[in-house]
Amino acid sequence: MLEIKNLVVQIEDNRILNGLNLTVNDGEVAAIMGPNGSGKSTLSYVIAGKEDYEVLDGEILLDGQNVLEMAADERAAAGIFLAFQYPLEIPGVGTMTFLKACLNAQRKARGEAEISTPDFIRKVNAAADKLEINKEMLKRALNVGFSGGEKKRMEILQMALLEPKFCVLDETDSGLDIDALRIVSEGVNALRAQGRSFLVITHYQRLLNHIVPDTVHVMSKGQIVKTGGKDLALELEASGYAEYRTNEAA
Amino acid sequence: MADIQNLRTSAETGLSNLFEAARKGFASEEAIAREEAFRFFEAAGLPSRRVEAFKYTDLRAAMKEAVPPAEAPSPEVAQAAVASAKGFAGLDAARLTFVNGHLIRPLSDLDGLPAGLTVTPLNDAMGKGDARLRLLAPVEQARENPVFQLNTAFLADGALISVAPGTKIERALHLRFVGTGSEGFSTATRVLVDLGAGAELTLLESHEGPDDITYQPNDALDVRVGMQAVFRHARLNREGKAAIALSTISVRLDDEARLETVNLVTGAVLSRHQIFMHVAGENVNAVVNGAAMLGDGQLADSTLLADHAAVGGVGREMFKTVIDGDATGVFQGKIIVRQAAQQTDGKMKSDCLLLSDEGQMMNKPELEIFADDVACGHGATCGAPDEDLLFYLMARGLPRAVAESLLVQAFIGEAVESVSHEGARAALIGEIEAWLAARA
Numbered sequence: 204m205l206e207i208k209n210l211v212v213q214i215e216d217n218r219i220l221n222g223l224n225l226t227v228n229d230g231e232v233a234a235i236m237g238p239n240g241s242g243k244s245t246l247s248y249v250i251a252g253k254e255d256y257e258v259l260d261g262e263i264l265l266d267g268q269n270v271l272e273m274a275a276d277e278r279a280a281a282g283i284f285l286a287f288q289y290p291l292e293i294p295g296v297g298t299m300t301f302l303k304a305c306l307n308a309q310r311k312a313r314g315e316a317e318i319s320t321p322d323f324i325r326k327v328n329a330a331a332d333k334l335e336i337n338k339e340m341l342k343r344a345l346n347v348g349f350s351g352g353e354k355k356r357m358e359i360l361q362m363a364l365l366e367p368k369f370c371v372l373d374e375t376d377s378g379l380d381i382d383a384l385r386i387v388s389e390g391v392n393a394l395r396a397q398g399r400s401f402l403v404i405t406h407y408q409r410l411l412n413h414i415v416p417d418t419v420h421v422m423s424k425g426q427i428v429k430t431g432g433k434d435l436a437l438e439l440e441a442s443g444y445a446e447y448r449t450n451e452a453a
Numbered sequence: 454m455a456d457i458q459n460l461r462t463s464a465e466t467g468l469s470n471l472f473e474a475a476r477k478g479f480a481s482e483e484a485i486a487r488e489e490a491f492r493f494f495e496a497a498g499l500p501s502r503r504v505e506a507f508k509y510t511d512l513r514a515a516m517k518e519a520v521p522p523a524e525a526p527s528p529e530v531a532q533a534a535v536a537s538a539k540g541f542a543g544l545d546a547a548r549l550t551f552v553n554g555h556l557i558r559p560l561s562d563l564d565g566l567p568a569g570l571t572v573t574p575l576n577d578a579m580g581k582g583d584a585r586l587r588l589l590a591p592v593e594q595a596r597e598n599p600v601f602q603l604n605t606a607f608l609a610d611g612a613l614i615s616v617a618p619g620t621k622i623e624r625a626l627h628l629r630f631v632g633t634g635s636e637g638f639s640t641a642t643r644v645l646v647d648l649g650a651g652a653e654l655t656l657l658e659s660h661e662g663p664d665d666i667t668y669q670p671n672d673a674l675d676v677r678v679g680m681q682a683v684f685r686h687a688r689l690n691r692e693g694k695a696a697i698a699l700s701t702i703s704v705r706l707d708d709e710a711r712l713e714t715v716n717l718v719t720g721a722v723l724s725r726h727q728i729f730m731h732v733a734g735e736n737v738n739a740v741v742n743g744a745a746m747l748g749d750g751q752l753a754d755s756t757l758l759a760d761h762a763a764v765g766g767v768g769r770e771m772f773k774t775v776i777d778g779d780a781t782g783v784f785q786g787k788i789i790v791r792q793a794a795q796q797t798d799g800k801m802k803s804d805c806l807l808l809s810d811e812g813q814m815m816n817k818p819e820l821e822i823f824a825d826d827v828a829c830g831h832g833a834t835c836g837a838p839d840e841d842l843l844f845y846l847m848a849r850g851l852p853r854a855v856a857e858s859l860l861v862q863a864f865i866g867e868a869v870e871s872v873s874h875e876g877a878r879a880a881l882i883g884e885i886e887a888w889l890a891a892r893a
Contacts, residue, residue: 251848254840279850291845295863301849304859309850344863361849 204229204400205250205369210261212242212249212425219245221425222261227369227418232401234411236436237422238444243404244288246422247373250402251285252278265369279305280312282368286358286375293345298357301345302327306364330363334390351378352387359390370394371402376410388413408440423447465498467519472606475522483579483608490605493597500599509783509815510754512599515697515723520669522607523553523638531557534633540659540689544876546627553632554640554670555610569620569652575611575643585613589645591675591703592731594758600699600727604641604673611643614656618649618679625655625874630672632662632693639669646674648682650707655685655874661720664694673701678710680734685713687869687877689884692720701727706766708734715872717881718745718753719888725754732794736765742772744868744881746888747812749778757786759801761794770801773868775861776812777892787819788829795824801831806838806864808857858889 205227212220219242227233237243249256250263252275263270270278293301307317318326331341334356346354355375362370372391376384391401391414403414411419411433419436421429428447429435461469472491479487499516500507526534531552549572550560556574563572578586595601616622628644648654662668670692678684684704692698698721706712716726728741745753759768774782784803805814816833838860846856865885872878 251844253844253848274853275844275847276850276852276856279848285848287845287848291842293842293845293860293863295866296859301846301859304855305846305849305851308852308855312850365850 206264208262211259227400230397232416234403234416234419241422242425247371280309284367284370286372288373290354292347298341298345352383408436411436464516464519490602494602520637520639525555526552534631538631546625548627551630554642569617571615573613578613592729595703595729601701604671607641613645615647616652619651621653627657630660637667641671643673646676650680653683658688661691662693667695669697671699676704678706680708683711688716690718696721698724703729705731706737710737712739715742723752728757730759732761732766735763739768741770742868744773746775747780752781754783760789761797762791765796768799772803774805777808779811782814785817790822790824792823795826797827799829803833805835
């Protein structure tokens, strides 16, 4: 599904990713854990196509196609989705208007017909119900005045509607209380399927109790330094990141 | 001693000659006002950037030649011009049609208006020395203004609109101003509105004309909003590309009156929209908004004076400017709170979105407060579309141009959201979308 080869990235002469290699297979949920400043969020932005970063070397292949040549919107249409750590508020843009515009832009890019309004509303309502999203929220401007938990649920709602192939969840657990964490995790788990993979970025093991990963990767200083199964997350929770920080210092 | 006459521009000399030629036809009732207005205008001439109020909009430099006042068009010409008019077209409204600044009676709904609403052609009112004309004397600052002085001196036509006390007019009244012709012309219209106590009226104005000639409309709206009356006003400037469009609103608010006005500018190479609001009564509520979407070569000036002279007035002024190419936006807003106007709550804001590197925005907000128990503030911002917001939208699949349009629409849309009349609001949003589509 997604293959990252020797990715080297800098921002303003500051090297963040140092030859990162990572493979996520079809249907796999891969978790990335690591200390602050190890480059996790940078990785998520570079996969999604944020322009601030300079890619010096390497490839990101989605089903064999190098996405680094593509603009962010083209990557989205190709099936990449980033659930933001801090979803942005967009005053003046109605949530429903936004959702429909996104859905139709992606369909257009793939050469598909626009979704009909009744179908669209049905689809949004069904997804909103699952995520316990209040219909009033859908009438407001996108993310404006939403709580942290509501914003994260809105991210998962977008994911459910857009049906991407490859989902990156950037610290989706941050700012969530226990109930919101459960709702968001259930939303993600419901989307787990063959033909769809996840990269779950988190500091804490607790999210991985809810979204149980197939693989866990430890990131440090812009590289994947250790890979294991879901038990690796438990080990990290017990031992902390000290070992990896030492590596960084070395 | 230098001879001041030598400093007059060709346009100023031309205006004097035109006034000299026109004065023969003046009816006695209004001749004095015209003479006085022109005398004041002539003494100072066209305002240049040396005049503080016109610092960013140099009319002396922009108006190179005086263009003659337009003659009344033939019915056929008027009919043809109106057939292609787009502003607020298709909206259910009673209409008054002005072509080249002249009221076209066969294309205007002067009869069959709802009870309580009367519309008198201004020429009829002036001919009869209508007493209502005296009631509607504009606020002082408007009288002292050169744009308004020219309007008074050359006033050709207009209307006197009255709404009887307690009458709520449901159907909007649309003033449709259309320009047509193959050579430059000027117009000067005045529409006077008198809302009795508790009356309500929605007034729409659209202004448009040909792209290929330099015409100079000068339109004034003079409104008195009586006690507890409600005046809703939406104005659309989609004038031709070479037009120099001057407009003035003078409005006086009595006790507990409500005002809602918005001006959307997409047209004219140079436009100046002046609003003189006089809060004469207590506890008024005023929403004064403006929006401008400008491209290469355009300059749009919004100049506002909110003069609070009575207790408890609430004023919300929001101006939004979108600038593309080498366009220039100007906002000059001044809130005066006189000593008697305690508990005034005034907020004024001007925001600008710059879509190019060559555009510029001039913001000049001012507060002059003489009362000690008030809440007043102003703010001005200027910036490019937020890259993080663009990325967020693009990461959901919206191409950059679409994402940018969505952000522009959201930005400018805030200024027209306050329009209560649903059809007018939708029409203004349609204009915004058309501007964005033409840009893409």
